Amino acid sequence: MSTRKTVLITGASSGIGKDLAYIYAQKTNNIVLVARRIDKLSKIKSDIEKKYKVDVYIFEQDLSQKDSADLLFKKLVDLNIDILVNNAGFGIKEIFKEVDIERVTDMLMLNIVTLTRLTKLFADKMLKSSGGKIVNIASTAAFQAIPTFAAYAASKAYVLHFTEALASEYKNTNVNFIAICPGATQSEFMDTANVKNVKFLKMPTSKQVAEYIYKSVQNNTTTAIHGLANKFLVFMLRFSPRKLNTYIAAKFFD
Numbered sequence: 001m002s003t004r005k006t007v008l009i010t011g012a013s014s015g016i017g018k019d020l021a022y023i024y025a026q027k028t029n030n031i032v033l034v035a036r037r038i039d040k041l042s043k044i045k046s047d048i049e050k051k052y053k054v055d056v057y058i059f060e061q062d063l064s065q066k067d068s069a070d071l072l073f074k075k076l077v078d079l080n081i082d083i084l085v086n087n088a089g090f091g092i093k094e095i096f097k098e099v100d101i102e103r104v105t106d107m108l109m110l111n112i113v114t115l116t117r118l119t120k121l122f123a124d125k126m127l128k129s130s131g132g133k134i135v136n137i138a139s140t141a142a143f144q145a146i147p148t149f150a151a152y153a154a155s156k157a158y159v160l161h162f163t164e165a166l167a168s169e170y171k172n173t174n175v176n177f178i179a180i181c182p183g184a185t186q187s188e189f190m191d192t193a194n195v196k197n198v199k200f201l202k203m204p205t206s207k208q209v210a211e212y213i214y215k216s217v218q219n220n221t222t223t224a225i226h227g228l229a230n231k232f233l234v235f236m237l238r239f240s241p242r243k244l245n246t247y248i249a250a251k252f253f254d
Contacts, residue, residue, distance in 0.1 A: 008032040011088030013040040019210035030055040064110040069117035085135045091152035111155035131174025136163045140183040147250040183230040
């Protein structure tokens, strides 16, 4: 009997999701990749299967659309998913009074609604089978309000609190919940969000963050903050006024 696990990664066509796929494949896990860009997924599938001799399944799905979580779940009904990584997400850096509200709505659908529905659908299935792990990618943005990133930071606060609550609710079950909080990372996310640089911080590569995620999942860490600088900043937020925290956060993205 095969001892391989099957890992589902959303937002897997680039950045952290792509690098995480390679890491799990290298550890002899079968991989399910989901993203909008099927051409990129096809190349990743071909490369991983050639290098690591594991099974790779790819699915084209825009998870920012209503009911996309249910559509994806139906496509995967015959696969037993051991680890779900809700990695898909994007941010928008813009003054709110000037922002395209339809784009914000798509972001909230992806970052919050789809993540929540996928979590529920797969948690229910895992409970009825041999259990599993659900990994939700939050952000260090979850710990404070960020001007020009108002809706994005709020969406990641939801992801963090939602995941931590579920970790407590399910603590006596065979399903584990893990919230990962990367800081600013070198990836397509920064281009999509229109961020040129982040002051005062050296950004890690997406591969470094992916390696951290893998280790955190192995250790069943409920909340994992990547990087010593990020850990320190989050710790210091406890001791300063919220208004000051918001002011400082804005300066990072001027």
